[in-house]
Amino acid sequence: MATKPRRVMAQVAMVMNLDKCIGCHTCSVTCKQAWTNRAGTEYVWFNNVETRPGQGYPRSYEDQDKWQGGWVRTRSGRLKLRSGGRFKKLISIFASPVQPEISDYYEPWTYDYENLVQAPLGDDFPVARPKSLITGDDLQIKASANWDDALGGVGATAESDPILRKLRDEANLQIKLEYEKTFMFYVPRICEHCLNPSCMASCPSGAIYKRAEDGIVLVDQDKCRGWRQCITGCPYKKIYFNHRSGKAEKCTFCYPRLEVGLPTVCSETCVGRLRYIGIILYDADRVTEAALADDKDLYEAQLELMLDPNDPQVIADAQANDVPTDWIRAAQRSPVYALIKHFKVALPLHPEYRTMPMVWYVPPLSPVVDLLKAQGHDSEAGGNLFGAIDSLRIPLEYLAELFSAGDVEVVRGVLQKLAAMRSYMRDVTLGRDRQPELARAVGMEPAAMEQMYRLLAIAKYEDRYVIPKAHREQAHNLEEMGCSLDFEGGPGSGGEGPFGSSSGRVVPVAIESYADAKARQRDESGA
Amino acid sequence: MKVLLWGVLPYLTLLMLVGGLIWRRQYDAFGWTTRSSQLYESKLLRIASPVFHFSLLAVFGGHVVGLMVPKSFTDWIGLSQHNYHAGALYGGGLAGLGLVLGLALLVWRRRRTPAVFRATTWNDKIMYLVLALVVGLGLFATLTGGRTPSGAEHNYRETVSVWFRSLFTFQPDVDAMAASTWQFQAHVVIALLLIAGIPFTRLVHAFSAPVHYLFRPYIVYRSRDAVGARRSATVKGRGWDPIGTPDNRRR
Numbered sequence: 083m084a085t086k087p088r089r090v091m092a093q094v095a096m097v098m099n100l101d102k103c104i105g106c107h108t109c110s111v112t113c114k115q116a117w118t119n120r121a122g123t124e125y126v127w128f129n130n131v132e133t134r135p136g137q138g139y140p141r142s143y144e145d146q147d148k149w150q151g152g153w154v155r156t157r158s159g160r161l162k163l164r165s166g167g168r169f170k171k172l173i174s175i176f177a178s179p180v181q182p183e184i185s186d187y188y189e190p191w192t193y194d195y196e197n198l199v200q201a202p203l204g205d206d207f208p209v210a211r212p213k214s215l216i217t218g219d220d221l222q223i224k225a226s227a228n229w230d231d232a233l234g235g236v237g238a239t240a241e242s243d244p245i246l247r248k249l250r251d252e253a254n255l256q257i258k259l260e261y262e263k264t265f266m267f268y269v270p271r272i273c274e275h276c277l278n279p280s281c282m283a284s285c286p287s288g289a290i291y292k293r294a295e296d297g298i299v300l301v302d303q304d305k306c307r308g309w310r311q312c313i314t315g316c317p318y319k320k321i322y323f324n325h326r327s328g329k330a331e332k333c334t335f336c337y338p339r340l341e342v343g344l345p346t347v348c349s350e351t352c353v354g355r356l357r358y359i360g361i362i363l364y365d366a367d368r369v370t371e372a373a374l375a376d377d378k379d380l381y382e383a384q385l386e387l388m389l390d391p392n393d394p395q396v397i398a399d400a401q402a403n404d405v406p407t408d409w410i411r412a413a414q415r416s417p418v419y420a421l422i423k424h425f426k427v428a429l430p431l432h433p434e435y436r437t438m439p440m441v442w443y444v445p446p447l448s449p450v451v452d453l454l455k456a457q458g459h460d461s462e463a464g465g466n467l468f469g470a471i472d473s474l475r476i477p478l479e480y481l482a483e484l485f486s487a488g489d490v491e492v493v494r495g496v497l498q499k500l501a502a503m504r505s506y507m508r509d510v511t512l513g514r515d516r517q518p519e520l521a522r523a524v525g526m527e528p529a530a531m532e533q534m535y536r537l538l539a540i541a542k543y544e545d546r547y548v549i550p551k552a553h554r555e556q557a558h559n560l561e562e563m564g565c566s567l568d569f570e571g572g573p574g575s576g577g578e579g580p581f582g583s584s585s586g587r588v589v590p591v592a593i594e595s596y597a598d599a600k601a602r603q604r605d606e607s608g609a
Numbered sequence: 610m611k612v613l614l615w616g617v618l619p620y621l622t623l624l625m626l627v628g629g630l631i632w633r634r635q636y637d638a639f640g641w642t643t644r645s646s647q648l649y650e651s652k653l654l655r656i657a658s659p660v661f662h663f664s665l666l667a668v669f670g671g672h673v674v675g676l677m678v679p680k681s682f683t684d685w686i687g688l689s690q691h692n693y694h695a696g697a698l699y700g701g702g703l704a705g706l707g708l709v710l711g712l713a714l715l716v717w718r719r720r721r722t723p724a725v726f727r728a729t730t731w732n733d734k735i736m737y738l739v740l741a742l743v744v745g746l747g748l749f750a751t752l753t754g755g756r757t758p759s760g761a762e763h764n765y766r767e768t769v770s771v772w773f774r775s776l777f778t779f780q781p782d783v784d785a786m787a788a789s790t791w792q793f794q795a796h797v798v799i800a801l802l803l804i805a806g807i808p809f810t811r812l813v814h815a816f817s818a819p820v821h822y823l824f825r826p827y828i829v830y831r832s833r834d835a836v837g838a839r840r841s842a843t844v845k846g847r848g849w850d851p852i853g854t855p856d857n858r859r860r
Binding site: 168169171172174175176177178179181182183184216217218219278279282283285286287288290291292293294295296303304305306307308309310323325326327328329366369552 | 643644646654723728825
């Protein structure tokens with residue numbers, strides 16, 4: 083058993099530092115402009131930013147009793163889709179039993195701007211009425227993707243936050259929601275590009291696949307038949323149904339950009355610079371085993387899947403499995419690996435779904451500082467901070483439900499590290515004597531603390547994004563080259579397709595000549 | 610006329626079906642989908658669609674038995690014509706009624722839900738009409754086709770079924786089919802039209818019934834190389850239609 087070489091694979095992963103997220107939605111908007119500004123995807127946000135506590139998007143998607151996403155461990159110790167096994171999926175294929183409707187997202191609309199310039203002369207100002215993009219009728223706007231943003235909705239909508247409900251029912255936790263005592267933070271979400279994706283497992287057609295080279299999860303638009311099971315399967319509800327083309331669509335991790343070494347659009351445009359992208363090496367054969375761990379061990383199990391890219395044995399195994407050398411080097415410099423496994427300050431979102439998500443989060447600490455300051459304490463002094471973590475405005479239990487399957491200790495450990503870093507670095511900045519015991523109290527060396535500070539607080543572009551390019555020798559195989567002009571003017575081009583809307587049209591996989599354009603710009607010959 | 614309808618049309622239909630499916634797969638793999646409208650409306654669909662589809666499966670099974678199993682076989686195992694007929698009448702009638710009910714509910718839903726109606730193309734409307742005709746005539750034939758206008762007994766297993774089986778040997782027994790009642794003849798002709806139209810309508814999704822899901826591994830790894838080699842053959846068109854274009858306006 084031990085002699086068998088490990089199947090070491092590379093995975094592109096992301097970490098988001100929630101302390102820095104101001105909830106500006108720039109990532110969402112730029113993502114939408116890049117990917118989902120088409121007919122049929124009006125309601126689709128590959129990237130969305132949620133205020134927590136809150137219902138999320140689509141509403142209450144975390145309530146898996148209702149939405150049936152992700153995996154469960156059966157009594158016999160096997161993984162099973164929560165929504166049912168293969169046979170059940172097939173016999174319920176004629177109408178997906180658990181399926182969010184457009185009202186669970188929101189009904190998209192536009193405004194009748196034409197009326198502003200074409201209305202006849204009259205006494206009243208012309209108005210641009212909202213028109214539904216689904217029916218074309220007048221629409222009473224009731225919700226949108228971030229309708230209950232920030233404090234806009236907490237009082238009314240927090241009641242429907244599945245996590246709050248759970249904490250209230252199970253832990254009997256009193257969480258204050260009065261305006262002045264409320265807490266909130268933002269969670270930007272994209273597809274998790276899981277190691278054990280339940281959307282993929284749910285797909286009857288086998289159209290969803292994980293790219294062997296970089297682990298990006300994509301939908302083959304030519305193979306998707308619109309059975310919609312993936313939408314039920316994904317516990318994060320990050321697969322969407324294009325209601326015009328009748329196919330599933332999802333976040334692509336901006337693979338056309340990654341392939342030329344550029345970060346995703348959401349990362350590139352993030353004003354808080356809170357996103358990190360890097361490579362992780364993992365043992366593909368042990369994914370299922372790790373996904374079977376007990377709820378509270380899932381975080382550790384996932385950490386163990388990630389292999390140390392500096393370990394010579396790992397390097398050898400990776401090379402044996404055709405991971406290119408520059409990818410291994412990128413994995414060694416990976417900021418994501420550093421935050422997740424080296425410093426252990428990033429946590430997975432809902433590990434209890436057992437999908438092994440690959441977008442991780444540094445939990446937010448900020449409000450504790452404000453709280454202490456308001457109470458007249460020296461808010462960044464080490465002792466004060468440590469003590470205050472337990473009385474955070476954002477209850478540890480809440481964060482634990484999000485990031486560690488309810489294990490408060492894990493979250494407390496991370497927040498203590500972040501707090502220690504602040505105190506330690508404040509002494510450095512103010513030119514006072516350093517207190518190595520602050521670092522050691524959280525199990526870190528002072529030098530590591532400074533490294534972590536550089537990565538989290540200074541966060542230079544080159545440090546945040548360590549993205550190896552797709553390989554030149556494979557360049558002719560890049561997916562975006564696929565949409566060629568070979569068929570220009572062929573049957574079905576232009577207008578409504580003969581078999582319904584969007585049929586007969588190419589799926590806009592990528593910016594066709596992106597890699598070429600980039601190469602040309604960088605070409606020394608100036609051609 | 611006899612030869613054209615019962616000797617040529619079936620083969621033309623088969624040609625259209627096979628050729629059409631190949632063509633569609635080749636040039637419109639992207640358009641090959643269920644075109645589900647569940648996102649717009651789910652409550653009614655969750656009842657109507659399974660009723661329709663399961664009835665359809667039952668009806669399909671009934672057709673296989675009725676057309677493929679020779680009368681001599683059921684005679685040989687001692688199933689009397691009376692019992693067989695009763696089974697076919699009640700079983701087939703029940704499935705047919707389910708089919709009609711499901712279809713009626715689906716069409717009603719399609720008409721009454723603005724979003725669903727807006728997503729309905731002319732292609733769909735014609736298809737629904739033909740489908741309703743086929744279903745209606747089939748049910749009608751089951752209930753009334755047992756007697757010729759002159760009042761004589763008519764057993765479709767001695768006419769339609771014989772003709773159908775003869776198609777496979779490329780020796781179509783045209784006379785057998787011509788001897789059946791008009792209900793069956795009309796049902797068959799329109800059903801052939803419907804079958805020929807499958808590749809060119811949304812019905813095409815029937816040919817992607819994902820039975821292989823039972824056997825495939827849950828996690829699918831695929832190399833970028835493999836994907837690149839098998840590029841989408843779908844015709845290039847206006848992929849990036851922005852919001853608020855004529856594409857989104859009321860038709």
